[in-house]
Amino acid sequence: MNEFGVTTSDRVRTNVHVYPSPIEFESRMLKVTKEIVSRGFARDIVIVGIAKEGLPRRERLDSKREILRVPRKSAQGLIRKVFHFVLWKFRVLRELRDLPVDMVNCHSLTTLPLCALIASANSCRLVYEPHELETETFNSRGFRRFGAKLVEKALIQRAIRVIAVSDSIARWYQEEYGLSRVDVVLNVPPRQTVQASRGPDFRDLLGLDPGAIVFLYQGVLWEDRGVGWLLDAFKVVEHNLHIVFMGFGSAEDMVKAAAAEHSNIHYHPPVRPEEVVEYASKADVGFSLLMDDCLGHKFALPNKPFAYLQAGLPVVVSDLPELGAMVDSYGCGWKVGNSAGSIAELVSTIDLAAISNRSSGVRLAANEFVWERQGESIESIYTEILSDAV
Numbered sequence: 001m002n003e004f005g006v007t008t009s010d011r012v013r014t015n016v017h018v019y020p021s022p023i024e025f026e027s028r029m030l031k032v033t034k035e036i037v038s039r040g041f042a043r044d045i046v047i048v049g050i051a052k053e054g055l056p057r058r059e060r061l062d063s064k065r066e067i068l069r070v071p072r073k074s075a076q077g078l079i080r081k082v083f084h085f086v087l088w089k090f091r092v093l094r095e096l097r098d099l100p101v102d103m104v105n106c107h108s109l110t111t112l113p114l115c116a117l118i119a120s121a122n123s124c125r126l127v128y129e130p131h132e133l134e135t136e137t138f139n140s141r142g143f144r145r146f147g148a149k150l151v152e153k154a155l156i157q158r159a160i161r162v163i164a165v166s167d168s169i170a171r172w173y174q175e176e177y178g179l180s181r182v183d184v185v186l187n188v189p190p191r192q193t194v195q196a197s198r199g200p201d202f203r204d205l206l207g208l209d210p211g212a213i214v215f216l217y218q219g220v221l222w223e224d225r226g227v228g229w230l231l232d233a234f235k236v237v238e239h240n241l242h243i244v245f246m247g248f249g250s251a252e253d254m255v256k257a258a259a260a261e262h263s264n265i266h267y268h269p270p271v272r273p274e275e276v277v278e279y280a281s282k283a284d285v286g287f288s289l290l291m292d293d294c295l296g297h298k299f300a301l302p303n304k305p306f307a308y309l310q311a312g313l314p315v316v317v318s319d320l321p322e323l324g325a326m327v328d329s330y331g332c333g334w335k336v337g338n339s340a341g342s343i344a345e346l347v348s349t350i351d352l353a354a355i356s357n358r359s360s361g362v363r364l365a366a367n368e369f370v371w372e373r374q375g376e377s378i379e380s381i382y383t384e385i386l387s388d389a390v
Contacts, residue, residue, distance in 0.1 A: 233347065239264050
């Protein structure tokens with residue numbers, strides 16, 4: 001028996017986690033799998049993803065965890081994409097056929113049939129932990145949504161546990177599929193302490209006046225994350241209010257073009273995941289916006305605002321149920337309507353005194369929303385999974 005009360009006989013031999021990506025920036029999966037092995041619930045973990053040029057087919061993360069990237073051909077057109085995705089699933093089955101799989105964790109609805117098949121073939125446990133509400137996204141409509149919900153409804157009962165990323169999503173799963181229980185593990189960063197001697201802030205780096213206020217947008221530069229609203233807002237606010245966009249994505253050229261024309265709009269290349277909090281600490285306020293165009297966004301609780309809080313920044317979030325409730329409960333920032341006008345009106349009221357007034361709420365939230373607390377939830381969930389009580 002180890003320090004967490006798990007005996008060798010309780011522990012699974014091989015725990016397989018499946019997600020249809022190159023497993024390059026999947027920080028949640030890496031945190032979850034590290035928690036499972038460090039607490040003694042699995043002897044070995046294989047994280048299955050899609051092969052990508054420049055990344056190794058097999059990548060050893062540590063003595064107990066390995067990434068297996070299985071080749072999948074790229075294709076144009078829906079039919080060809082579906083065909084090659086099905087072939088990828090058969091390749092995954094072939095790669096895993098000789099492994100003593102005792103538990104399968106499915107991290108995406110698109111791989112739920114594959115994971116259910118792996119679990120059935122090995123007569124083992126299936127855990128379903130999607131990273132978002134996949135049937136309720138903006139792109140999942142019409143027949144696509146109908147088919148996805150049929151698959152999810154048919155297979156979700158096969159899972160011994162369903163784990164969601166927010167309370168609202170957990171409640172939706174319970175109500176939609178009649179589940180008696182859905183656990184929640186938030187996607188939050190580990191506790192981090194930013195050193196007082198962290199180097200120059202963005203005012204120094206960008207040559208700004210000492211009284212300038214620096215807002216930060218960190219992450220993927222997509223329109224559905226409010227990039228367009230932010231650009232339009234900062235084009236009309238006072239010039240002492242600056243915004244830095246740090247990331248990459250389809251809206252990157254639009255950001256660079258605006259930065260070339262407006263002195264208070266700036267672009268910064270993305271940084272490594274382990275540097276995100278350190279760079280965020282160089283700003284004054286962080287933005288985390290989502291369109292209210294689907295339940296997936298409405299119920300989302302993304303990682304970005306929690307990284308800002310770890311950096312000591314108050315946050316500006318879209319007035320949506322999960323994001324808004326966090327700000328209301330802790331007083332760690334401001335809610336804003338999803339429009340350039342609403343954003344411009346709000347940021348024009350934010351000065352150094354307003355930021356300071358949010359500091360106690362930021363500290364409280366930063367102490368609450370850390371991965372170490374989620375590790376305690378994972379311990380409870382997997383203790384039950386591996387016991388006779390489930």
